[in-house]
Amino acid sequence: MTPLEVKQFLTEKVRLFEGFPAVKIDSIVADSVVRSFEGKEALRACGDPGEFFGVMLSGRAEVSVLGAYGERTVISELNDGDVFGEMSLLTGDCTLTDIIASNRVFVLMIPQAVFNRDIVTHPKAVMFLSRLLAERLKANAAKAVDLNCSHIQSQALANAADPYALRLKSETPGRILALNVGHAQVRFGIYDTEDESRDLHGIFDHMNNGDVNVRLVAGGEVIERTRPHFDLLDLISVIFDETGKLGGRYVLVPQEVVVVGHRVVHGGNKYYSSALITPAVMQDIEQLAVYAPYHNPVNLDGIRVAMKFFPTVPHVAVFDTAFHQTLPTYAYMYGLPYDYYKKDGIRRYGFHGTSHRYVSLKSAEVTRRPISELEIVSCHLGIGSSMCAIDHGRSVDTSMGLTPSEGLIMSSRAGNLDPAVMIHLMEHYKMTPDEMSKLINSDSGMKGISGISGDIREIEAAAEDGHHRALLAHRAYCYHIRKTIGAYVAAMGGIDVLAFTGRIGETSAAVRSLACQGLDYMGIKLDEEKNRNLDQVTSHAVISSDDSRVKIIVIASNDERLVAWEALRATERTLIARNEAGEEEPIPIEISAHHVHLAQEDVEKLFGPGHQLTPEHELSQPGQFACAEKVHLVGPKGKIANVRVLGPTRKETQVEIAMTEQFKLGIQPPIRESGDLANTPGITLEGPYGTSQLARGVICAQRHIHMSPEDAMRRGLRDRYVVRVRIDGDRELIFGDVVVRVNPNFRLAMHIDTDEGNAASIRTGMLGYIDEIQIRR
Numbered sequence: 113m114t115p116l117e118v119k120q121f122l123t124e125k126v127r128l129f130e131g132f133p134a135v136k137i138d139s140i141v142a143d144s145v146v147r148s149f150e151g152k153e154a155l156r157a158c159g160d161p162g163e164f165f166g167v168m169l170s171g172r173a174e175v176s177v178l179g180a181y182g183e184r185t186v187i188s189e190l191n192d193g194d195v196f197g198e199m200s201l202l203t204g205d206c207t208l209t210d211i212i213a214s215n216r217v218f219v220l221m222i223p224q225a226v227f228n229r230d231i232v233t234h235p236k237a238v239m240f241l242s243r244l245l246a247e248r249l250k251a252n253a254a255k256a257v258d259l260n261c262s263h264i265q266s267q268a269l270a271n272a273a274d275p276y277a278l279r280l281k282s283e284t285p286g287r288i289l290a291l292n293v294g295h296a297q298v299r300f301g302i303y304d305t306e307d308e309s310r311d312l313h314g315i316f317d318h319m320n321n322g323d324v325n326v327r328l329v330a331g332g333e334v335i336e337r338t339r340p341h342f343d344l345l346d347l348i349s350v351i352f353d354e355t356g357k358l359g360g361r362y363v364l365v366p367q368e369v370v371v372v373g374h375r376v377v378h379g380g381n382k383y384y385s386s387a388l389i390t391p392a393v394m395q396d397i398e399q400l401a402v403y404a405p406y407h408n409p410v411n412l413d414g415i416r417v418a419m420k421f422f423p424t425v426p427h428v429a430v431f432d433t434a435f436h437q438t439l440p441t442y443a444y445m446y447g448l449p450y451d452y453y454k455k456d457g458i459r460r461y462g463f464h465g466t467s468h469r470y471v472s473l474k475s476a477e478v479t480r481r482p483i484s485e486l487e488i489v490s491c492h493l494g495i496g497s498s499m500c501a502i503d504h505g506r507s508v509d510t511s512m513g514l515t516p517s518e519g520l521i522m523s524s525r526a527g528n529l530d531p532a533v534m535i536h537l538m539e540h541y542k543m544t545p546d547e548m549s550k551l552i553n554s555d556s557g558m559k560g561i562s563g564i565s566g567d568i569r570e571i572e573a574a575a576e577d578g579h580h581r582a583l584l585a586h587r588a589y590c591y592h593i594r595k596t597i598g599a600y601v602a603a604m605g606g607i608d609v610l611a612f613t614g615r616i617g618e619t620s621a622a623v624r625s626l627a628c629q630g631l632d633y634m635g636i637k638l639d640e641e642k643n644r645n646l647d648q649v650t651s652h653a654v655i656s657s658d659d660s661r662v663k664i665i666v667i668a669s670n671d672e673r674l675v676a677w678e679a680l681r682a683t684e685r686t687l688i689a690r691n692e693a694g695e696e697e698p699i700p701i702e703i704s705a706h707h708v709h710l711a712q713e714d715v716e717k718l719f720g721p722g723h724q725l726t727p728e729h730e731l732s733q734p735g736q737f738a739c740a741e742k743v744h745l746v747g748p749k750g751k752i753a754n755v756r757v758l759g760p761t762r763k764e765t766q767v768e769i770a771m772t773e774q775f776k777l778g779i780q781p782p783i784r785e786s787g788d789l790a791n792t793p794g795i796t797l798e799g800p801y802g803t804s805q806l807a808r809g810v811i812c813a814q815r816h817i818h819m820s821p822e823d824a825m826r827r828g829l830r831d832r833y834v835v836r837v838r839i840d841g842d843r844e845l846i847f848g849d850v851v852v853r854v855n856p857n858f859r860l861a862m863h864i865d866t867d868e869g870n871a872a873s874i875r876t877g878m879l880g881y882i883d884e885i886q887i888r889r
Contacts, residue, residue, distance in 0.1 A: 113169060115141050118220060125193040126167060128231070128240050140230050144222045149173075155196070155211040155219060161274065162200025162207065165227040168192055171217030175209050188251050189214075198241050199248070201227055202821055202830060202854065206275055232825045242822040246856030276473040276483070280305055280673070282680055286370030289351075289422075290675040293344070293374070293414030295406065296320045300351060301672030302364055305680070310361050313672060314354065319344075326354060330362050344413055348421040372427045373679025374415050375466065375671065377407035377516070379431030381457060384836060384848040385886035386434065386678040389415060389427040397429065403461070403515055406553065428679035435465030438506040438849055440783065443603075446513075460518070462510035464492045467613060468500040470674040474667050475609040478652055485790060487604045489597050493623065494614030494669070495566070497522045499593070501600035504788055509603050511596055517552055520592045521585075523566030526556035527592065561585035568616045568623070590626035597627065601634055604782075605791035610636055610656075613667045618649050628664065635661030681887075697827060698879035699817060701839060702732060702861050703869040706773060707758050708743055708797070709766045714806075718743055718799025725759040732861050733818060735760070744798040745769070749778025767795055767810045770867040774812075784811040785851060813865060816851040818858035827882060830854065837862060838883040845872050846883055 113121065118141050122129045129137060146169065149155050155166065155173055173190040187209065190196055200207045201224055222231070231237050280288060282305040292299040297317050304310040312330035324342065328335040335358070342350055355364045374389070378400045387393050394412060401408035419427055436444075444460040445453060452458045471490040476483035488502040497520045501509040511519030521527040529552065537543045543551070559566035562585035564574050574582035601607045612624055621643050628638040637660035646653055649668045656664035715723055719741060726740040739757040745767065752773060766789060774780055779793045794806040817835070824830060831854035837847045850862065862880050869875070 113146060113218065118146065118169065121169060121193075122167065122220075126195065127193070128167075128195055128237055131236050132234065136230050136234075140222060140226055141220075143226045144220055147219055147221055149213040149217045149219065151213050151215045153213050155213060155217065156207050156209070158207055158210050159275070160200075160207040162197060162205070163224055165197045165201055165222040165224070165231070166195060166211075167220040167222065168194045168196075169218040169220055172214040173211050173217055174214055175211050177209050188248070195244070198244065202241070202245075202825065205831070238822050238825045241825070242820055242856060245821050249856055274477075275480075276477050278470075278473060278477065278673075278677065279308070280676055280680060282370070284370050287364065287368045288371050288373065288676040288680055289364075289369050289418070290373045290672040290679065291347075291375065291414050291418060292672055292675065293347070293410055295410050298344075298347060298414070299672055301676055302351075302355065302362075303673065303676045305370070307361075312355065312358070312362055314351070316347075316350070328354060328358065330358055344410075345417055347414065347417050366422070369422055369425055371425055371679045371683055372418050372422055373675040373682075374411065374418065374427060374429050375432065375675050376411045376415075376429045377432045377463060378404035378461065379429070379433045380461070381437065381459070383429075383431045383434050384437045385834075385884070386428050386430040386682040388682060389419070389429050393429055405549075407516070426679075426683050428682045430466055430675045430678045430682075432463040432465045433461045435469045436462030436500075436507045436510050438783075439508060439510070443509050458514060460510070460513040462498070462500070462507065463512045463516045464496070464498045464500070465507070466671050466674045466678070467492045467669065468498075468502065468507065468510070470670055471500075471611045471613050471667050472502045472505060474652060475611050475663070475665060478654065478665055478667075479609060479663055481608070484785070484788060486608045487606050487791065488609040488611060489600045489607055491593060491597075491610070491612045491617055491627070492614045492669075493593070493612065493617035493620075495523045496525065497589075497593075497614065497616070499596045499600065501603050503604045503782060504784065504790075506783070508782070509600060520596065521561075521589050522557045523568070524554050524557045524559040526552040526560070558585040558589055561588060568620050572620065572622060586622070587626070590623055593623070593627040594629070594631070597631065597636075598634070605793075607634060607636070607662050609663045609665060611665045611667055613669045615669070618666055618668060621646060624655070624664075624666070636664065637662075638664055696881045698881060699837065699860060699862050700732075701874060701876065701878045701880050702863050703866055703874065703876045704768070704813065704863045705756070705866050706745075706752065706767075706769045707756050708745075708768075709758055709762045711763060711765045712761045714765045714797065714804045715741075715761060717802050717804040718797060720801040723801075725757065725761060727759060731758070733859055734857055741799075745777060746796040746798055746803075747777030747779050750776045752776060764789060765797075765804070765806055765809050767797075767806070768813045768865075769810065770865045771812055772867050779810060781810040781812050783814050785814050785816065785853075786811075813863070814851055815847060815849065815862070815864045815868065816853055817860075817862045819852060819854050819860055820858050821854055821856055823858075823860045824852065824854045829882070829885065834886045836883040836886055837880040839872070839874060839878060839880045841873065841878060845874075847880075848886065 119137050122137055168190050170192055174186050175188045175190060176184050176186045178184055196211060280303045285306045288303045290301040296319055297315065298319060299315050301313045312328060315327045317325040322341060323338045326337050326339055352364055355362050376397055380400045382396060394415065397408055397412050415427060446459060448458065468490045472483060472488055475488050476486055483505045485504060490500045490502055492498050496516055498510060498512045500507055517525050519527050534548060537548060557566055558571055562571050562582045564570055564582055571582045571586055575586050616623055624643055625638060625640065628636055637657040639655055639657040642655045646655060646666060649666050651668055653666045654663060655666055656662060715725060727737040728740045730737050737759050739759050741757040742754045743757060745752040745755055779795065781793055789809050792808045793810050794808050795810050797804045797806065829852050831852065833852045835850050835852060837850050839845045
């Protein structure tokens, strides 16, 4: 077809484009491409990323899925004028079906950027796509196809080249500069959004003393050299100089830089995600230096230097603490009087968040399992060492605290200490705060115990020669790691992946081996030969035995790449969702009390054989209703009577309670999305006919927003985005970590539980507004 024929076809044959102005049709066709597919060729395959929206110009194709036993189920047919690809574009997930040509097919392939620019912004097109999604979900149900089943999800992940979007792709071609500025070392990465072969990574070491050691990695080659000492003010000029010496494709031109990402250690409890840097953000970083005096000030110096050199491009602060903002209150509180937390923010914050987040995504990619079903213990072992319990994508515990000094014994940091030790040092040795800070951060840890060094290579060499204190330092370090692994398995109620990263985690086979010893009963079985023979890790390596229930993975530390990834996404995320008139669109707030969703099997156990739930009144979500039936919840400690059952029935029974009800029942359920029941506690349900003993199924529901595709498209959101919501009232409040769920059957509403509503004086019917898009999980 000629471009003119394509324009005419879209106007006359494709319902989606009814009412589109001719100029917009011209724009769509000009920026799209027509492609032909032969019979039996896949237009889209399960696992493909959502990169384009397809319009069938001619021919016929079948939409199908492959079953668990190799059987293929055809869901629908596509013919002239039909469209496809909207689901993955709107959700951000990879394609879950195969679309296979029945004969020769011509397709207009509309890129995602054009889809977002010209189609999602058209109100009638949004309504059409919303109805189309609903119709297609009904067609799936009619064919008994559940695209959310584990088999199809696993197949899509296995086929996807980049299921967690770790590649640095952007609609705007260019290069991303990631900076990690410290006192003695600067790490940086330069990443090309179109050509990964141009990526390079660099380290400037010993910047505070004499000549600077330079290490560059580009194209698989490592270049090491020294250069005279230089001031931080000259950092960007030196980066250009060093990349210029590489020549050719690695030369960095200032005009190529589209965004600069900066690692910032402490973001306090204000920053749930990376943030575009403004004067207010810089002021916050400066104020938070009280908690990270060795890091935040020099991080801020690096920001000022880079902003002076690149004044017109966006700069993004990627906070170490942000990933840990999902810690439950009981996990981050210290046993101090509550006022110190309330007034001064004294609590555990956690660090190495960028590394732990990257490890969680990479672990999901390696195991080819959804991150939302994995329980991961991440061990970032380097000069600073920390561990993190990651439950279904959320950090639920971590070893560092208010500052990076808490936690494991580290290279030169003491880690956990009895506070009375500090009092003793003050009284007995008359040590000043500065002297104590130097002691616990620079002269302790393995360095202090061994009396040799904090370098694991030197300690292991001395231990090999029988040096007693080196042996002791090494054993103490590994013991604390192993002890914390056990603690985190207990905290999450299970483990699927044990991951090692960081300089020590990647290079020390001895540390990995000792950390895993004696954990076979947890399903953690190390293959000693794989572990011992592991050389340099460029991406990842699996070192668990073949019969290990838990995957043990070594993952190459790539903090700078994740800083770049966060920086790139932040330029999209921090665009607050507004409609075409520029006005904020409100979201109704609903308070959700405790309730039970029952499987039919449990309905009959509780209310008698053949019993059907009795609808009493409709709920806000279409098809959902409150039932006349009620049950009693019986836990190890106590009982909650007359808890409402909600219908219709589900595949598996789920009980949702508020945090304050945990103590009454004597159980501690995790915060989870509805339906995510792995490793949750059980409970006993009592009904008028009998009881049902649940082995699992009790959760505290994560705060969430139900949206139709139309609501989501109008706000620039996708399924499973995590957002911050501002609620206006007597006093303005902001709720972070709110999950967006998009489905054609949903009606717009944000759900919070009774605890959150009571604490914030929020009532059903109040309105919320999207304040910021935090992240997409």
